[in-house]
Amino acid sequence: MLAFHSFFPGGNVKPSGSYKGCIDQKLCRPSAFTLTTAAGRHIQSNMACCSTDMCNGGLSLSAPPVGTLENGVSCPACESYSQKECEIKSHIACIGTEEKCITLTGESIARLISLSAASTNQSFAIKGCATKNACSLQQNDLVPFGGKIYKLSAKAACTNRGVWGVISSSSIIFSALVGVLFVQNLS
Numbered sequence: 001m002l003a004f005h006s007f008f009p010g011g012n013v014k015p016s017g018s019y020k021g022c023i024d025q026k027l028c029r030p031s032a033f034t035l036t037t038a039a040g041r042h043i044q045s046n047m048a049c050c051s052t053d054m055c056n057g058g059l060s061l062s063a064p065p066v067g068t069l070e071n072g073v074s075c076p077a078c079e080s081y082s083q084k085e086c087e088i089k090s091h092i093a094c095i096g097t098e099e100k101c102i103t104l105t106g107e108s109i110a111r112l113i114s115l116s117a118a119s120t121n122q123s124f125a126i127k128g129c130a131t132k133n134a135c136s137l138q139q140n141d142l143v144p145f146g147g148k149i150y151k152l153s154a155k156a157a158c159t160n161r162g163v164w165g166v167i168s169s170s171s172i173i174f175s176a177l178v179g180v181l182f183v184q185n186l187s
Helices: 132-136 163-186
Strands: 002-007 016-021 031-038 041-049 070-080 090-095 100-108 123-130 142-145 148-152 157-159
Touching (some): 070 100
Antiparallel strands (some): 100 123, 142 148
């Protein structure tokens, strides 16, 4: 059995939701993480598992806190709830303990969302800032987003900083190298 709690302030995505039900125990991996895909657009998720009859009724989950102060990390950010890729249109300043740039992809699990036989799985892709424990998400892990439950098609892809951090580091190294070469040529 499992229980999810997730919270999504702002945007067109359902603001929050909980799910309690039964799944294959192999698919249940407890996790708590936060993820940000745009300014003011945070995904806070908490998942717990148990293995006895009716045990999830006693599980009380709350959303993990999101920080408010920028931490110096910048990441590419985008969301798509209909495709396996999302187009990066912006970079965001990460906040609090969200010190990793993350990419998640997967598909909704229709049978957990709707009893309708006409319901189909829906692809998703997300890039943004995340807490370190979000980076431990593996292929086939379940994660709630926007009132749906998604099964990851690949493990979370994380980096320590986004493109802007790499560019600024490369620029500093390049500038230093040019300076050294210039001084050597003058000698």
